[in-house]
Amino acid sequence: MTYPKIEHHGAINGVTGSCHQLHLTPDSSVLIDCGLFQGAEVSQKGAHATDMAIEFSLTGIQALIVTHVHIDHVGRLPWLMAAGFKGPVFCTEPSAMLLPTVLEDAFLLGIRRDAQLADRFIKRVEPMLRPATYREWITVINRDDLVLRIRFQRAGHILGSAWVECDVHYPRERRRRRIIFSGDLGAPHAPILPPPDIPYSADVVILESTYGDRLHEDRRTRRQRLQRALEQALSDGGTVLIPAFSIGRTQELLYELEAIISGQEGDWLQMPVILDAPLAARFTQLYRQLKPYWDKEALRRVAAGHKPLGFEQLLTVNTHGQHLAMVNRLAQTRQPAIVITGNGMCSAGRVVNYLKAMLGDSRHNVIFTGFQAQGTPGRAIQKYGPQGGYVELEGERFDIRAGITTLGGYSAHADQAGLVKFVTGMRHWPQQVRLVHGELYAKQQLADALREKARRYGRNLEVLIP
Known part of the structure; x- marks a missing residue:
């Protein structure tokens, strides 16, 4: 089996429960986000907002990488820890400031209304946090056979939000792959936040599609x-x-x-x-x-x-x-x-x-x-x-x-034009885009728009809906 490969544990059938596993070797992987499901949305195996038990094996998971602190991206961390996860949690510096409050709330609402117990949980989480500055490369894994570096770039969604660039290097094979997880991308002209950064290059992009079927009002x-x-x-x-x-x-x-x-x-x-x-x-x-x-x-x-x-x-x-x-x-x-x-x-x-x-x-x-x-x-x-x-x-x-x-124009998510620009604005386009975090029609419309852009520019671009 060729590595790296990507497995999706959430945000496939809708816009909540974001959780993606980047398998780097047969025995090493990282998680990108681990969020709660909301409303009628469920995981691939049927878990929903009232059943948050982790359904996948934690064997070999080296770290959790958090794109931002919305509950549908980080809310299952208490359950992940209960299942045995003890690894580092990488995030931006603002996210590290916001995350304890988010998780305390998730604990009190989802597990037990016990302030002392919640405080003990937060004291367990805080030493796991690895705050990073934007645009700084961080080495997550450094072995003879595998090097994983990541960096956070501005996503413009909420304060501290980021898309994650993963540089996967196999020294023995002299092979590299650049994989980007978009998290949730913001739109331009939002109050308080700078606009999203556009990537320079990637091999694979895992792209949100919340508003992939529409353009925001001005x-x-x-x-x-x-x-x-x-x-x-x-x-x-x-x-x-x-x-x-x-x-x-x-x-x-x-x-x-x-x-x-x-x-x-x-x-x-x-x-x-x-x-x-x-x-x-x-x-x-x-x-x-x-x-x-x-x-x-x-x-x-x-x-x-x-x-x-x-x-x-x-x-x-x-x-x-x-x-x-x-x-x-x-x-x-x-x-x-x-x-x-x-x-x-x-x-x-x-x-x-x-x-x-x-x-x-x-x-x-x-x-x-x-x-x-x-x-x-x-x-x-x-x-x-x-x-x-x-x-x-x-x-x-x-x-x-x-x-x-x-009231249109207030979405914290990029619209179709913004999502297309995130991919086609790169100097070096990816070979593959995988659309997640959206309802089916939104994903289909975004896929059509990306394919049309690729045809117009004569590029080979594979667009997948997992």
């Missing part, structure tokens, strides 16, 4: 579209509810809201922006600490006196009691407010209480700014809400009378 004008959506929603005299993931999307939204509000007067300046997500609040604080990794535009705003992640109207809700009181107050009064809460796909967390209290009232509005996976309540609300349909939340049916808006 990201340059998304702030204006958000402002228009908010103006319309707030004129209804209710709450604007924005479900958002704790890392990345929440901080982008706060950045955009601060920019909108700072240019307004009158009622806008009295309207609270409520961050009702303790985990998101912790990550927002970490984002502030990671300011050196912000892009130039964000740093210019800070230098000009703006506080993009800590402005005056921003209120943070911490305890569960405060949360319930806020839900009741906003549901029963006509005070306009903007609430950002989790989780992003409405499948759990505090957003569920808001939805139960507000979906049936036309004064309120829900604005979706991110991808909603199959089988999640968010997908059902997004699909059936505009038709006056209903959604099931925790086994109970709720009619949807609130306004439902999906």
Whole structure:
């Protein structure tokens, strides 16, 4: 059997559970990501969000390489460790700062609500972390028969996100292979983050395809579209509810809201922006600490006196009691407010209480700014809400009378054009691209686009859908 070879343990049938194994020799391999499944998505062998046991052998796995700290890329690390993994965990320096908080949350939600036990788990994880700077080559394996070096390049998805370049060298055979795992790629013009780096060359690329079937609305004008959506929603005299993931999307939204509000007067300046997500609040604080990794535009705003992640109207809700009181107050009064809460796909967390209290009232509005996976309540609300349909939340049916808006241009993922550019923008194109982390239609459309580009440029490019 020819090495290296790639085995996929997740993110094949959908957009969650990312986990890929790079087999380097019969007895040596590394894992790239090890994430949770969400919604209706399952692993190749049927594991889903309620059954996270590791289904593959850990024999010979030398290290875990983490592209970024979203839960669908790192959330199964507690189970991986429980199965016996003790190797190093390579990631970028910002990811190393964010990861303990992510894993603590995954432990408390998925394993046991025991803060002391979670703290002991984090103390086991922290010595395993191997933080790296961007664009620095790191030697993972160094033997007479095998050398593996990796480096992280900016992916522009969330703070600390990276795509991973793997340089596999077989000294005895005088043979090298360059393999790239994209992780999740961001799109240009995102607040706070520099755009993704484009690779120079590769032999094989494992490429995400979340939005492989579409082009995003213009990201340059998304702030204006958000402002228009908010103006319309707030004129209804209710709450604007924005479900958002704790890392990345929440901080982008706060950045955009601060920019909108700072240019307004009158009622806008009295309207609270409520961050009702303790985990998101912790990550927002970490984002502030990671300011050196912000892009130039964000740093210019800070230098000009703006506080993009800590402005005056921003209120943070911490305890569960405060949360319930806020839900009741906003549901029963006509005070306009903007609430950002989790989780992003409405499948759990505090957003569920808001939805139960507000979906049936036309004064309120829900604005979706991110991808909603199959089988999640968010997908059902997004699909059936505009038709006056209903959604099931925790086994109970709720009619949807609130306004439902999906705002394009806010995806943290590259669109088809960005994904195609990631491959075709290389100086030396790969021989093979393997499409993962996408629904089937998105993968098929992206595959067609890549093949068409290859035909136009007269290149030999094999595009596979595992």
